[in-house]
Amino acid sequence: MGARVRIVILGGSFGGLTTAYELRRHLSPERAEITLVAKDERFSFVPSLPWVAMGRRSLEQISFPLAAPLSRKHVVFAQETVTGIDTDAKVVTTTRAEHPYDFLVVATGHRSANEAVPGLGPFDGPGHSPMSAPETTELAGAITSLLADPGPVVVGAAPGASCIGPVYELAFELDHLLRRRSHRHQVPITVLTPEPFLGHMGMGGAGTIRHLLEGALEERDITYRTSVAITRITDEAVEAEGLRPTPSVCSIVIPPLAGVEAVATSPGLSNPKGFVPVDDHYRHQAADGVYAVGVAVALPPAGETPVPVNFPKTGHMTEQMADIAARDLAARIDGREGETAELSARCVLDMGDRGAYMAVDPVRPPRNRIPTVSEGRRWLYAKQAFERAYLATARRGRRMPTTLGW
Ligand SMILES: Cc1cc2nc3c(=O)[nH]c(=O)nc-3n(C[C@H](O)[C@H](O)[C@H](O)COP(=O)(O)OP(=O)(O)OC[C@H]3O[C@@H](n4cnc5c(N)ncnc54)[C@H](O)[C@@H]3O)c2cc1C
Known part of the structure; x- marks a missing residue:
């Protein structure tokens, strides 16, 4: 050398x-x-x-x-x-x-393995996904169309997905956006997740996050189903093993990754x-x-x-x-x-009008500490502040303590 x-x-x-x-x-x-x-x-x-x-x-x-x-x-x-x-x-x-x-x-x-679900697209099929900047631009267009012509929505993840947090964020954020525009009554929202229970997120859950998510989805009239294996996305519905097709004119599905x-x-x-x-x-x-x-x-x-x-x-x-x-x-x-x-994780989930904070240490159970789970408007402000501070610091060639937000 x-x-x-x-x-x-x-x-x-x-x-x-x-x-x-x-x-x-x-x-x-x-x-x-x-x-x-x-x-x-x-x-x-x-x-x-x-x-x-x-x-x-x-x-x-x-x-x-x-x-x-x-x-x-x-x-x-x-x-x-x-x-x-x-x-x-x-x-x-x-x-x-x-x-x-x-x-x-x-x-x-x-690489988004979009081919795992026929119809997921996003550029050659009716499904949408937020996994990269170009895909998100395409999704933003679909949401603009939904606001102009409301109809049922499915937000979900395909079997084998590992990035589940955005499923919840997109469902809550969409709910919030539709309420603000007074369109929510025209848009049934269904969450379809491969997780065995809400908030499993591929890491076996985190403390009370399951109960927090169940309550928050139910409170907002967002229907959900767990252990769902999505098989196909069409223009009108999302199909899954053993279920009747769920009507959807805007299907946002997180793919498995490769x-x-x-x-x-x-x-x-x-x-x-x-x-x-x-x-x-x-x-x-x-x-x-x-x-x-x-x-x-x-x-x-x-x-x-x-x-x-x-x-x-x-x-x-x-x-x-x-x-x-x-x-x-x-x-x-x-x-x-x-x-x-050992890897730990801290993460703030945007719930539209507030946020949920989760901390797991280590990520993989069993854990030394009981996970922290907290909900409130302050977490949404914290997530927004973290984004601004992170971008301002990183663009100057510096690092900021990452234990603070996400
Ligand atoms: C919608 C969404 C929301 C998320 N929300 C959160 C959150 O709230 N909190 C959180 O902690 N995590 C979140 N995550 C996860 C987080 O974004 C990822 O963990 C993180 O981006 C991984 O960083 P990375 O550097 O491994 O890869 P990436 O961010 O995927 O970056 C890959 C890099 O490799 C480059 N690259 C790829 N292929 C090539 C090639 N062939 N040649 C040259 N360069 C190449 C790309 O240009 C890019 O610079 C989210 C992810 C998504 C998709």
């Missing part, structure tokens, strides 16, 4: 950006040349996508260009799409260049779903010098459920993984090992 270590980070979101900032805290530009490769030119605060769908934020408001903060940190930004990773030759190939590395951090997030194509098709890098298997330091179990963090990582489900639900990978968890990986990588350059830690 030469005097200057070459580190390549793939992905410019929570995982990639946090890794870059944390690595620079430990490694000066004289010691490490860091390159961040991302296909998107901007960082987007993904947890605010449901607000974009409701017309309460624009994509510009929740994003910033990556180039300036990265150059302030002496990190080279390459806006390129990765097409392959050769872990033997230690080279990343993109649409424009080749990037040799000594260490590689994969933080490429997910690894992005470049990771899934690179030999020896990922499991059959395209996720990267890692150890407690977020190091690849076989490929030398390779780490993975965030949604790109393979994490086993919390337990068996009648309809599959996968383990969550939230923004807060992604940042903890990035911290652990960056510290281990910096320590390994000096011939040491970094410290590992």
Whole structure:
């Protein structure tokens, strides 16, 4: 290994950006040349996508260009799409260049496996999804049409989904929006979830969140069904195993996730779903010098459920993984090992007119602490304040304590 270590980070979101900032805290530009490769030119605060769908934020408001903060940190930004990773030759190939590395951090997030539910679309079928900026723009258009021509709505998640929080947020936010426009009486809302009970969220539930969600949905006349395996979305309905079709003119369904194509098709890098298997330091179990963090990582489900639900990978968890990986990588350059830690999670769910706060430690049960669950308007303000503070801090090349919000 030469005097200057070459580190390549793939992905410019929570995982990639946090890794870059944390690595620079430990490694000066004289010691490490860091390159961040991302296909998107901007960082987007993904947890605010449901607000974009409701017309309460624009994509510009929740994003910033990556180039300036990265150059302030002496990190080279390459806006390129990765097409392959050769872990033997230690080279990343993109649409424009080749990037040799000594260490590689994969933080490429997910590919939405929309093909799992015929009709999910969103661009070639009637279903909608908020899993990325373009999909959310499409969903925002569908919600505008719904306001003009109201009809029944289904908000749900497909079997194998792991990102369940937005199902609840979108149902509550839509309910709130329709009430404000006095259209709610024309729009029956049904939540269809693969979870065995409300608030399971792929992590076996969290304290009293199940009761909170049951009460909140019932209070708002939102019908729900659990252990549902959605099979198809048509123009008029959502079909599911063993159920009569649920009428819906606007079907918002969270898909199961897979690894992005470049990771899934690179030999020896990922499991059959395209996720990267890692150890407690977020190091690849076989490929030398390779780490993975965030949604790109393979994490086993919390337990068996009648309809599959996968383990969550939230923004807060992604940042903890990035911290652990960056510290281990910096320590390994000096011939040491970094410290590992169990993942915890803090998360605020937007309920339209208020918020619900959840804290689990660790995420995977059984847990040392009884989870904290709290409801109130202050949590909605906290979520909004966290978004603003996060964007303002990250765009200046700085980090803020992530224990505060989400
Ligand atoms: C609608 C929604 C709401 C959410 N709400 C919350 C919340 O309230 N709280 C919370 O904690 N978490 C929330 N999450 C989860 C959170 O957004 C994710 O955990 C987080 O975005 C994961 O970050 P990541 O860096 O792993 O991947 P991503 O955010 O998916 O980013 C992937 C990065 O990789 C890049 N990339 C992908 N493929 C390539 C390629 N081939 N070449 C180059 N670059 C590539 C992309 O450009 C992007 O920069 C939400 C998720 C969604 C979808």
